[in-house]
Amino acid sequence: MTNVFKSKIFRRLPAVDELLRTAEGAALVVDYGRLNVTEAMRLELDELRARISDGALDIDKLEEALAVLPEALERRVKRAAGYSLRRVINATGVIIHTNLGRAPLSREAAERIAETVTGYSNLEFDLDKGERGRRDGHAQSLFSQLFARQGISQTATVVVNNNAAAVLLALAALAGGGEVIVSRGELVEIGGSFRIPEIMAQSGAVLREVGTTNRTRIADYEKAITERTRLLLRVHRSNFEIVGFTEQPALAELVELGRRHGIGVMEDLGSGALVELESYGIAGEPDVYSSLRTGVSLVTYSGDKLLGGPQAGLASGDPAMIERLRAHPLFRALRVDKMCYAALEATLVTYLREEYERLPVLHMLRLPAEDVQRRCQSLAHSASGLSAKVAETESIIGGGAAPGKTLPSFALSLACDGMSATELARRLRHQATPIVARVEEDRVLLDLRTVDAADDQYLSEALANLLKSDPV
Ligand SMILES: *Cc1c(COP(=O)(O)O)cnc(C)c1O
Numbered sequence: 001m002t003n004v005f006k007s008k009i010f011r012r013l014p015a016v017d018e019l020l021r022t023a024e025g026a027a028l029v030v031d032y033g034r035l036n037v038t039e040a041m042r043l044e045l046d047e048l049r050a051r052i053s054d055g056a057l058d059i060d061k062l063e064e065a066l067a068v069l070p071e072a073l074e075r076r077v078k079r080a081a082g083y084s085l086r087r088v089i090n091a092t093g094v095i096i097h098t099n100l101g102r103a104p105l106s107r108e109a110a111e112r113i114a115e116t117v118t119g120y121s122n123l124e125f126d127l128d129k130g131e132r133g134r135r136d137g138h139a140q141s142l143f144s145q146l147f148a149r150q151g152i153s154q155t156a157t158v159v160v161n162n163n164a165a166a167v168l169l170a171l172a173a174l175a176g177g178g179e180v181i182v183s184r185g186e187l188v189e190i191g192g193s194f195r196i197p198e199i200m201a202q203s204g205a206v207l208r209e210v211g212t213t214n215r216t217r218i219a220d221y222e223k224a225i226t227e228r229t230r231l232l233l234r235v236h237r238s239n240f241e242i243v244g245f246t247e248q249p250a251l252a253e254l255v256e257l258g259r260r261h262g263i264g265v266m267e268d269l270g271s272g273a274l275v276e277l278e279s280y281g282i283a284g285e286p287d288v289y290s291s292l293r294t295g296v297s298l299v300t301y302s303g304d305k306l307l308g309g310p311q312a313g314l315a316s317g318d319p320a321m322i323e324r325l326r327a328h329p330l331f332r333a334l335r336v337d338k339m340c341y342a343a344l345e346a347t348l349v350t351y352l353r354e355e356y357e358r359l360p361v362l363h364m365l366r367l368p369a370e371d372v373q374r375r376c377q378s379l380a381h382s383a384s385g386l387s388a389k390v391a392e393t394e395s396i397i398g399g400g401a402a403p404g405k406t407l408p409s410f411a412l413s414l415a416c417d418g419m420s421a422t423e424l425a426r427r428l429r430h431q432a433t434p435i436v437a438r439v440e441e442d443r444v445l446l447d448l449r450t451v452d453a454a455d456d457q458y459l460s461e462a463l464a465n466l467l468k469s470d471p472v
Helices: 003-011 016-021 023-032 034-053 059-067 069-081 107-117 140-149 163-175 196-203 218-224 251-261 288-294 319-327 329-334 338-352 360-366 369-380 421-429 453-465
Strands: 094-096 156-160 179-183 206-210 229-235 264-270 298-302 313-317 387-398 406-415 438-440 443-447
Touching: 003 034, 003 059, 016 023, 016 034, 023 034, 023 069, 034 059, 034 069, 059 069, 094 360, 107 338, 140 156, 140 313, 140 338, 156 163, 156 319, 156 329, 156 338, 163 179, 163 196, 163 229, 163 264, 163 298, 163 313, 163 319, 163 329, 179 196, 179 218, 196 206, 206 218, 218 251, 229 251, 251 264, 251 288, 264 288, 288 298, 288 313, 313 319, 319 329, 369 387, 369 406, 369 443, 369 453, 387 443, 406 421, 421 438, 421 443
Parallel strands: 094 387, 179 206, 179 229, 229 264, 264 298
Antiparallel strands: 156 313, 298 313, 387 406, 406 443, 438 443
16 A cells, blocks of 8 residues: 555544544543543544554545444443453352352342441441450451350451461461471462462471371371471362372371370361351361361461352461461551451351351352253243253362362353354353353353352343344
């Protein structure tokens, strides 16, 4: 293309002022503000100019681009002035999906946040004395009441930013400068760079590995105990199982060994359930109560895994030890904010009222597969132009709880002639409320166990329109 020709094309481009005067431009200004819209127009025109310079846009292609300019502008301004963190629909069937924000909060928790933080609160204020109070007193008595009901008395709980922080703080406060004995079979990495040896190094405690990957005996721990030993650590194998020729002392044996030597036992439980998982069809998984009942000095767990609350790290156990955690300088750096306390307290109150069904995580765990199947069947009718079948599948608990354990479930299995499953999945992700699905053997699976039934109508509309336009 000659330069003369190109300059003719350039002249067809509207100016920002002209665009602002169009009906669409004016409407965008009302919704997003003049500065945002002007900026988007400038960038959009720059992009068109660059494409003309490259010879990628001839006069016909430019006319096409100008015809869809209003939509392109709206998309750009929305993206720029819009939220990065958005609600999505989790149709993966992974209940505690770390990439999708782990546990959804209960209505009560969300309302409690709104109620508590839109004004001032007594976050660090003692209402009786009218003076400065302690932030770390919140949630305390709710935890104690829950534990007392299970016959566990004399515990304290401290709340920090996440479970990684709880482990770091506990190791630093209880074992900094000393040694911690861990089985080689438990030197785990948990998604997103939580590695026990690295956390240990950061805490200033020295890792004393015992046993082998598959077998560690109580005698291995006993032989490693010296005057430098500060803790025996048990780490829950959250995201893998060792099967076959394996051996691991029972937690009770570790506790007994610790008692004989006057050394505390800490268990990093990861997903801290506050219900007996057996009653949810998950066998052989410890919960926070069973850990404390066995007599560990300290158990650490996440707030946003099976507990079903906000992101938080909890350390519960011996009050004297918890006090050392509170007194450590790291505690200040790892503390949580008022929103976390508000949501955590609401979640714990739900447990105290035994209204477990109100916690989305527990509700999803308990959802009968037939209910999921029925919803899949009724949704199958709205998938126009797609091949839609109801398929048996398995939901995954996820989030480092019950590795290898799944729940029977059903999924809507979608395919489309002339379109790959990856492309279908992409279109689902680009809906107004993104829908995240699983792709298996060139079909898209929507496991409705992890979809709130209130979203079925939205899902049905999205499926009906999925092939009509190409969302970007
Ligand atoms: C998930 C998990 C962690 C990390 O917890 P975060 O709350 O993500 O920091 C640590 N240990 C175990 C055993 C876990 O399962």
